[in-house]
Amino acid sequence: MASQIVSVRLGERSYAIRVGSGLEGLAEFVRQCSRPSLVFVITDTNVSDHSQGVAEPLRRTGLNVQSFVLPPGESQKSLENASRLYDFLAEHQADRRSLIVAVGGGVIGDLAGFVAATFARGLSLFMVPTSLLAMVDSSVGGKTGVNHPRAKNLIGAFHQPCGVWIDTDFLVTLPEREYRSGLAEVVKYGMILDPTLFEYLEQHAEAILRRDPNHLRHVIARCCRLKADIVEQDEQETTGLRAILNYGHTFAHAFETVGGYATWLHGEAVSAGMVCAARLACDLGLASIELTERQEHLLRRFGLPLRPLPWSLDGLLRVMHSDKKAVAGRLRFVLPRRIGHVELIDDVSEQAVRAVLQGLMDDAKLVARP
Ligand SMILES: NC(=O)c1ccc[n+]([C@@H]2O[C@H](COP(=O)([O-])OP(=O)(O)OC[C@H]3O[C@@H](n4cnc5c(N)ncnc54)[C@H](O)[C@@H]3O)[C@@H](O)[C@H]2O)c1
Ligand SMILES: [Zn+2]
Incomplete structure (x- = not known):
C-alpha cells in the first residue's frame, strides 16, 4: 500500500x-x-x-x-x-x-x-x-x-x-474512546481550513470509524499538511496565525478546568467546545444555522459530546476570562464564518457566551426528560 x-x-x-x-x-x-x-x-x-x-x-x-x-x-x-x-x-x-x-x-x-x-x-x-x-x-x-x-x-x-x-x-490497538476523541481534532481541521476535508469526513464517516487504513492515510496526511502549512508561517506562535488551531479550545479549556480533566478526554471537550463556538458565531450573525447543524451532525456520528455538562456558568466564564486570548476583560474567540474558514473575533460579550452555554445546557435537560 x-x-x-x-x-x-x-x-x-x-x-x-x-x-x-x-x-x-x-x-x-x-x-x-x-x-x-x-x-x-x-x-x-x-x-x-x-x-x-x-x-x-x-x-x-x-x-x-x-x-x-x-x-x-x-x-x-x-x-x-x-x-x-x-x-x-x-x-x-x-x-x-x-x-x-x-x-x-x-x-x-x-x-x-x-x-x-x-x-x-x-x-x-x-x-x-x-x-x-x-x-x-x-x-x-x-x-x-x-x-x-x-x-x-x-x-x-x-x-x-x-x-x-x-x-x-x-x-488498531487504540481504545475506541481515545480514537473518537482524536477525530474531534480532525473535524477541527476541516472546520478551520478545508471544506473538502470536511465533506470527505461526512462522506466516509463509516469507513473512518472502522479505521480503514486507506481512508485514514488520506485524512491523516491532509491534517498533517494543514498543520504544517500553519507551522511553516508561524513556527513559534508569534504572528497569531497559529491561533486558529485553537478553534473550540477556549470553551474546551474551560470545560476541562471546571469539569476536571478526568471527566472528558481532550477531544471530547473540543467537540463540545466547537459546538459552542459555532452556535456563538450563529448568534452573532457570523455563521449560518446550516453550518452549526452540519458540524453537530458529523460530531454526533463520531460519537462525540455535543453540549457541556451542567457546570457553573460563573466558573466557566472565570476560566475564559483568564484565557490567553482574553484581552483586558474582553473575550476573544476563534469563530467559523463558513465551513473551512474561521476568524479571531474580539470583543465578544459575556452575555452572548452565557446565552450559548445556557441554551445548550437547557437542551440537555430536555433530552434527558423522559
Ligand atoms: N505538542 C503539541 O503540539 C500538542 C498538541 C496537542 C496535544 N498535545 C499533548 O498531547 C497529550 C495528549 O495526547 P494523547 O491524546 O495522545 O494522550 P496520551 O499520550 O496519554 O495517549 C492516550 C492513551 O492512549 C494510549 N495509547 C496511545 N497510542 C496507543 C495505541 N496505538 N494503542 C493502545 N494505546 C495507545 C496511551 O498509552 C494513553 O493511555 C497532552 O499532554 C497534550 O498536552 C501536544
Ligand atoms: Zn486540542
Whole structure:
C-alpha cells in the first residue's frame, strides 16, 4: 500500500512526515534524517509492543538501541520524569549525535521531545506517534513540554523533529474512546481550513470509524499538511496565525478546568467546545444555522459530546476570562464564518457566551426528560 510524504518546510529545520501502513522502510527513513551514534526509544507500557516493532529494524542495521518504558498517562509528563530520562541518557553515555525516538501518544511525544530539546543543548528527535491525536496534532509543529503543578505545558521548548513516521496500523490497538476523541481534532481541521476535508469526513464517516487504513492515510496526511502549512508561517506562535488551531479550545479549556480533566478526554471537550463556538458565531450573525447543524451532525456520528455538562456558568466564564486570548476583560474567540474558514473575533460579550452555554445546557435537560 502506497505511503504519502508530507514535507514541513522550515529551512534548516525542514523534515518529512511519512504516512502509511506498516514499518517497511523505517530504518532507511530514519537514516535519511539522522546518522545516530546511539538510539534511545522512549515509550509507555500501552504501546511498548509497537515500540519493539520500531526498535527491531533499527537494531538490524547495527544501531545500538536502548529503551525506556514509562507508565501511561498525563501525570507522566513531569519534570521528575524528564530528570529520570536525563539520568538514563547520561548513564548510557548519550552524546550530541544520539537520537531520541518517541513512540507513543502526545504525552510521550511532548516529554521525550522536551528531553531531546534540553539534553546536551539539543538531541535529534524522531517521532513515531501512536494515538490519532498525536498523528494529526502533537507530533507536527515542534512544541514540546512538561506540566507544572500550576498549569499544563508550562515548561517547554520549541524543538522540531528530524522526521515523523506515522503507521496507521498502530491505531488498531487504540481504545475506541481515545480514537473518537482524536477525530474531534480532525473535524477541527476541516472546520478551520478545508471544506473538502470536511465533506470527505461526512462522506466516509463509516469507513473512518472502522479505521480503514486507506481512508485514514488520506485524512491523516491532509491534517498533517494543514498543520504544517500553519507551522511553516508561524513556527513559534508569534504572528497569531497559529491561533486558529485553537478553534473550540477556549470553551474546551474551560470545560476541562471546571469539569476536571478526568471527566472528558481532550477531544471530547473540543467537540463540545466547537459546538459552542459555532452556535456563538450563529448568534452573532457570523455563521449560518446550516453550518452549526452540519458540524453537530458529523460530531454526533463520531460519537462525540455535543453540549457541556451542567457546570457553573460563573466558573466557566472565570476560566475564559483568564484565557490567553482574553484581552483586558474582553473575550476573544476563534469563530467559523463558513465551513473551512474561521476568524479571531474580539470583543465578544459575556452575555452572548452565557446565552450559548445556557441554551445548550437547557437542551440537555430536555433530552434527558423522559
Ligand atoms: N505538542 C503539541 O503540539 C500538542 C498538541 C496537542 C496535544 N498535545 C499533548 O498531547 C497529550 C495528549 O495526547 P494523547 O491524546 O495522545 O494522550 P496520551 O499520550 O496519554 O495517549 C492516550 C492513551 O492512549 C494510549 N495509547 C496511545 N497510542 C496507543 C495505541 N496505538 N494503542 C493502545 N494505546 C495507545 C496511551 O498509552 C494513553 O493511555 C497532552 O499532554 C497534550 O498536552 C501536544
Ligand atoms: Zn486540542
